Structures are given as structure tokens and as C-alpha cells.
Amino acid sequence: xxxxxxxxxxxxxxxxxxxxxxxxxxxxxxxxxxxxxxxxxxxxxxxxxxxxxxxxxxxxxxxxxxxxxxxxxxxxxxxxxxxxxxxxxxxxxxxxxxxxxxxxxxxxxxxxxxxxxxxxxxxxxxxxxxxxxxxxxxxxxxxxxxxxxxxxxxxxxxxxxxxxxxxxxxxxxxxxxxxxxxxxxxxxxxxxxxxxxxxxxxxxxxxxxxxxxxxxxxxxxxxxxxxxxxxxxxxxxxxxxxxxxxxxxxxxxxxxxxxxxxxxxx
Amino acid sequence: xxxxxxxxxxxxxxxxxxxxxxxxxxxxxxxxxxxxxxxxxxxxxxxxxxxxxxxxxxxxxxxxxxxxxxxxxxxxxxxxxxxxxxxxxxxxxxxxxxxxxxxxxxxxxxxxxxxxxxxxxxxxxxxxxxxxxxxxxxxxxxxxxxxxxxxxxxxxxxxxxxxxxxxxxxxxxxxxxxxxxxxxxxxxxxxxxxxxxxxxxxxxxxxxxxxxxxxxxxxxxxxxxxxxxxxxxxxxxxxxxxxxxxxxxxxxxxxxxxxxxxxxxxxxxxxxxxxxxxxxxxxxxxxxxxxxxxxxxxxxxx
Ligand SMILES: Nc1ncnc2c1ncn2[C@@H]1O[C@H](COP(=O)(O)OP(=O)(O)OP(=O)(O)O)[C@@H](O)[C@H]1O
Ligand SMILES: [Mg+2]
Numbered sequence: 289x290x291x292x293x294x295x296x297x298x299x300x301x302x303x304x305x306x307x308x309x310x311x312x313x314x315x316x317x318x319x320x321x322x323x324x325x326x327x328x329x330x331x332x333x334x335x336x337x338x339x340x341x342x343x344x345x346x347x348x349x350x351x352x353x354x355x356x357x358x359x360x361x362x363x364x365x366x367x368x369x370x371x372x373x374x375x376x377x378x379x380x381x382x383x384x385x386x387x388x389x390x391x392x393x394x395x396x397x398x399x400x401x402x403x404x405x406x407x408x409x410x411x412x413x414x415x416x417x418x419x420x421x422x423x424x425x426x427x428x429x430x431x432x433x434x435x436x437x438x439x440x441x442x443x444x445x446x447x448x449x450x451x452x453x454x455x456x457x458x459x460x461x462x463x464x465x466x467x468x469x470x471x472x473x474x475x476x477x478x479x480x481x482x483x484x485x486x487x488x489x490x491x492x493x494x495x496x497x498x499x500x501x502x503x504x505x506x507x508x509x510x511x512x513x514x515x516x517x518x519x520x521x522x523x524x525x526x527x528x529x530x531x532x533x534x535x536x537x538x539x540x541x542x543x544x545x546x547x548x549x550x551x552x553x554x
Numbered sequence: 555x556x557x558x559x560x561x562x563x564x565x566x567x568x569x570x571x572x573x574x575x576x577x578x579x580x581x582x583x584x585x586x587x588x589x590x591x592x593x594x595x596x597x598x599x600x601x602x603x604x605x606x607x608x609x610x611x612x613x614x615x616x617x618x619x620x621x622x623x624x625x626x627x628x629x630x631x632x633x634x635x636x637x638x639x640x641x642x643x644x645x646x647x648x649x650x651x652x653x654x655x656x657x658x659x660x661x662x663x664x665x666x667x668x669x670x671x672x673x674x675x676x677x678x679x680x681x682x683x684x685x686x687x688x689x690x691x692x693x694x695x696x697x698x699x700x701x702x703x704x705x706x707x708x709x710x711x712x713x714x715x716x717x718x719x720x721x722x723x724x725x726x727x728x729x730x731x732x733x734x735x736x737x738x739x740x741x742x743x744x745x746x747x748x749x750x751x752x753x754x755x756x757x758x759x760x761x762x763x764x765x766x767x768x769x770x771x772x773x774x775x776x777x778x779x780x781x782x783x784x785x786x787x788x789x790x791x792x793x794x795x796x797x798x799x800x801x802x803x804x805x806x807x808x809x810x811x812x813x814x815x816x817x818x819x820x821x822x823x824x825x826x827x828x829x830x831x832x833x834x835x836x837x838x839x840x841x842x843x844x845x846x847x848x849x850x851x852x853x854x855x856x
Contacts, residue, residue, distance in 0.1 A: 291652065291655050291656055292656070295652050298644075299642070299644075302643075392639055392641050393635075393637055393639035394639045394640065394641055396602075396607055396635050396637075396639075397633070397635055397638070397653075397695075399605075399606075399607055400605045400606075400607065400628055400631070400633045400635075401628060401653065401656045401657065402625050402626055402627075402628040402629035402656065402657060402658075403625055403656060404625040405625075549609070550609075551607070551608040551609055552607050552608065553602075553607060553608075554568060554608060
């Protein structure tokens with residue numbers, strides 16, 4: 289492994305462990321409640337769900353079949369909270385690549401090593417991608433284990449498809465954070481961009497679907513390519529996932545170009 | 555002799571704010587070059603330009619014969635940042651090892667040898683190092699790969715006097731090995747005992763480059779002479795290079811610019827019982843560069 293990737297992973301280690309533990313606890317707890325919910329069918333009966341305002345149901349991805357294993361797993365883990373938490377993890381790690389060290393003034397010495405800036409950025413990104421992959425793999429194992437323990441009856445293939453989408457989504461947001469950081473060197477700016485694009489993208493994708501005036505905005509929402517294919521139900525939405533990957537690649541290229549020509553630390 | 559650092563019209567504006575303007579400078583192989591100037595003069599700006607951390611607005615610079623953009627050349631440079639930041643839970647030794655690996659390795663025991671000389675404890679987490687100890691780690695990483703060119707931005711800040719002495723010894727050794735050193739400072743006193751030449755920068759412009767030996771010859775010197783009997787003031791007035799003559803009975807005080815020859819010859823007509831000559835005060839010359847500049851500006855403005 290290249291020295292800088294190893295070194296960056298070392299720097300991410302504590303954060304990675306913390307977020308993995310947190311995400312696993314979240315998944316394990318919420319998924320295991322499923323069993324007790326099923327013992328009390330009243331909670332999620334059609335009538336009970338119908339009491340929620342329509343907009344709220346939209347925001348939660350419909351909740352139409354929340355009483356089934358797939359519906360519950362989607363609503364609880366893959367609809368909102370899972371991606372939200374994992375994206376926060378990706379944004380925090382993404383900021384550690386350039387903007388964090390730049391604000392802390394430790395980047396200057398790294399830059400004066402005999403490594404060109406493109407390689408520096410690529411290796412930092414590789415460490416970010418590997419770190420997120422590790423978190424994704426562990427959480428995949430926990431989601432699979434917990435859902436089979438709760439008798440959800442969701443095949444592994446479906447969970448894998450959904451989890452892959454989750455990984456691609458957070459990789460996109462992590463790369464976005466890194467890219468804004470590489471271009472401007474400010475953590476807050478990067479977090480703001482990720483927050484606005486992520487939250488607006490989610491709202492447009494869920495509530496905006498039915499509003500003609502803004503529904504076209506779904507095409508520029510990364511969340512669209514994560515949710516629209518309903519991988520937990522319909523398997524791999526290859527096209528959508530390729531869009532996420534392609535957008536990530538574009539961001540990475542942008543980051544390389546922006547970082548290459550910039551004054552660092554001013 | 556070949557130039558190790560060469561700049562031509564090097565200029566850096568931060569937006570509209572001037573950082574450095576039109577710097578043309580040549581640093582030769584094997585010399586110690588002191589880069590002096592008051593706060594905000596442009597020293598750090600120059601150094602960051604040489605290391606390609608920031609990019610010039612105009613002009614060009616080469617180091618060790620290569621464009622500053624060439625990353626390979628940086629393996630042959632040792633750099634100490636002026637605002638050195640070391641953070642985190644990593645131990646100093648591991649960080650140094652990482653830097654050494656990326657630069658292609660250092661000779662065995664080199665890090666420990668330097669740590670011992672500077673009395674640095676490398677087992678401490680970097681975030682917990684005191685300012686002076688951070689500076690020591692910074693010096694170790696700059697010197698450890700025995701680079702051909704050392705660029706040190708305010709290397710002695712935060713160091714106690716004993717460590718400063720050790721640092722100066724390290725600089726001399728590097729020069730003996732044929733390496734080139736560029737070091738910045740606010741005060742001449744910090745560099746005058748190691749530097750061969752000094753450049754003085756002020757408000758973004760290089761105002762002078764001086765040879766230390768020549769500077770010393772021209773320096774203002776305070777001299778005191780004691781005679782066996784009172785002497786007439788007139789015999790010492792109007793002597794070339796002799797100023798501020800004060801005669802009090804049998805003793806005389808004055809300052810001389812440059813050589814003491816005229817004063818000695820005049821004093822030889824009387825019986826000298828005691829003579830005191832202070833070390834030439836280069837700082838005074840150094841300060842006159844600022845006032846002269848100031849004077850010229852005031853004149854131009856009038
Ligand atoms: N990042 C920056 N943005 C805007 N102006 C800057 C920046 N860095 C430096 N400057 C300006 O450039 C000028 C030169 O600054 P520089 O840091 O090179 O001075 P210096 O000689 O290193 O000073 P010091 O002795 O205080 O370290 C100053 O006027 C400073 O205000
Ligand atoms: Mg400075």
C-alpha cells in the first residue's frame with residue numbers, strides 16, 4: 289500500500305472505528321425491534337399508517353408496506369437515517385483529506401514532500417474510499433445478520449444491492465466534501481455544500497416527486513439515483529449506480545484540477 | 555559557482571495585498587544566506603514560493619536547477635515551516651519515520667542522533683509537544699535526510715540558548731558538507747555568526763544584499779581610549795570615519811565607521827594606557843537600512 293494511503297488510513301482509524309460502532313449499533317437496534325413490532329400488529333396497521341400526514345409519509349419513503357420485512361428495513365435503515373448517518377461519517381472523513389489539515393496548518397509540510405499534488409490528493413481519496421468501504425462491509429454484515437435474526441425474510445442479494453447503493457451514495461458525498469475542501473481549503477464550506485445538496489436532494493426526491501415545478505430537480509439529486517431504483521425490492525439499478533460512480537469520478541477530477549493550481553494555506 | 559536558488563522578478567500578491575514584489579536573488583552553492591526583515595516583510599512568502607506551496611503572481615524561481623513545480627527536487631530540500639503545526643496522537647518518532655520514508659529514507663540512527671543533539675523526546679504524542687519541542691522535531695525532519703538545500707523559516711524561534719548553539723553547529727556542519735542554507739530571521743544577531751551573506755527585505759522588497767565580512771568592516775564600532783594625561787579634543791576632530799568624539803579629561807570616547815586606522819594614528823601621539831573596542835554592532839547597520847528607506851520615501855513624498 290502506498291505510504292500516504294497507509295498514513296491517511298492510520299489518521300482515519302479512530303473515526304472509522306467510532307462511526308462503524310455507531311452505525312452498527314443503530315442498525316442492530318432498529319432492525320431487532322422489528323420482531324417485537326410484529327407481535328403488536330396494531331402499530332403498523334394500514335389504519336395506523338394512514339393517520340400520518342401524507343407529506344410525512346412521502347418523506348419517509350411511503351411507508352406503505354412497513355409491516356413487511358422489506359418495507360421495514362427500507363423505512364428504518366435505508367430510507368433516511370442510515371444514509372444520513374453514513375453521509376455525516378463520509379463528510380467528516382472527506383474533510384480530513386485536505387481542508388482539515390490545511391486549516392490546522394499541517395498540510396504545508398506534507399505538500400513539501402517529494403510527492404506531486406495530484407498523487408497526494410489521489411492517495412488521500414483512496415484512503416477515504418477504502419475507509420468507507422470498510423465501514424460499508426461491516427455494516428452490511430450487521431444488517432444482514434440482524435435482519436435474518438429478526439426473521440425479516442429479505443434475501444441477502446437484495447440487502448447487498450441496497451447496501452451497495454448506500455456505499456456509492458456516501459462515496460459520492462465523501463468525494464464531494466474532499467473536492468470542495470481541495471478547491472477552497474475550508475471545512476465549513478465543504479460541510480455546507482454537502483448539507484445543502486444532500487438535504488435539498490432528499491426533499492426533492494421524496495416530496496418533490498409529485499410537484500411538477502420541481503420534479504425535474506430530481507435529476508441533479510444524488511439521492512434520486514440511490515432511492516429511485518428501489519434495490520431492496522427490484523434488485524440492482526445498474527444505470528443509477530453508474531451515474532453515482534460517474535459523478536464521483538467527475539468530482540475527483542475537479543478536485544485534482546482545483547487543488548493543482550491553488551495556493552495552499554492562504 | 556552555481557546558483558542553488560535563483561529568482562527573477564518573483565512577485566506575489568494576495569489579492570491586492572502585496573506579499574513580495576520583484577525579487578531577484580541568487581543563492582550560491584555552499585553558502586549560508588540570512589534572510590532578514592521585520593514582521594510582514596515577505597520572508598515567509600518568499601520561502602513558500604520556493605517550495606511551491608503558493609504560486610507566484612509573476613516572475614520565476616528555480617531551486618537546485620529545477621523549476622519549483624518539480625516535486626522530485628523537494629527530496630533534496632529540507633524545509634522548516636515558519637508556522638510549524640504538529641498535531642494529533644501520533645508519536646513524533648512515527649511521524650519522522652513517515653516523512654523519511656516518503657523522502658526515500660534516511661541513514662540508520664540519524665534521527666536518534668539529531669534527537670540527542672537537540673535534546674528532543676520523540677516518544678511524546680505530537681499534539682502534546684511544547685512549542686520548543688515542536689520546533690526541535692521540525693529541525694530534525696529538516697536535517698535528517700542531509701539535504702543539499704536547507705530552507706529554514708525562523709529556525710531559532712522557541713529554542714533555548716543551548717539548543718540554539720547546537721542548531722548553529724548543525725548549520726555549520728551542513729555548510730562544511732557543501733550544502734546550502736537559506737534561513738530567515740528578524741534579527742541579524744541570530745544569523746551573523748553563521749551567515750556568509752544576508753539579504754534584507756522590507757515591505758515586500760529586497761532592499762540590500764550584503765556580505766557579512768564586508769558589513770563587519772563597515773560596521774559602526776564604539777571605541778574608548780584612556781591616556782596618561784588629558785588630551786585636547788581638537789586632535790581627534792575631523793578624522794575620517796571618526797564620529798561623536800567626547801573627551802573627558804584623560805579619556806576619549808567615539809564611534810568609528812569602518813577602519814580604525816586614522817584614530818589609532820592620532821592617538822599614537824599620546825600615551826595610551828588602556829583601550830576598549832566593542833564588537834562591531836551590525837544591528838545598527840541593519841536598522842539604518844530601514845531608516846534610510848524611510849528617509850527616501852519621505853523625500854520622494856515631499
Ligand atoms: N495568506 C495571506 N493572505 C493575505 N495576505 C498575506 C497572507 N500571507 C501573508 N500576507 C501578507 O504578505 C505580507 C508578507 O507576509 P509574510 O508572511 O511573507 O511576512 P514575514 O516576513 O514572514 O513576516 P513575519 O516575520 O511576521 O513572519 C504581509 O503584509 C502579509 O500581511
Ligand atoms: Mg514569516
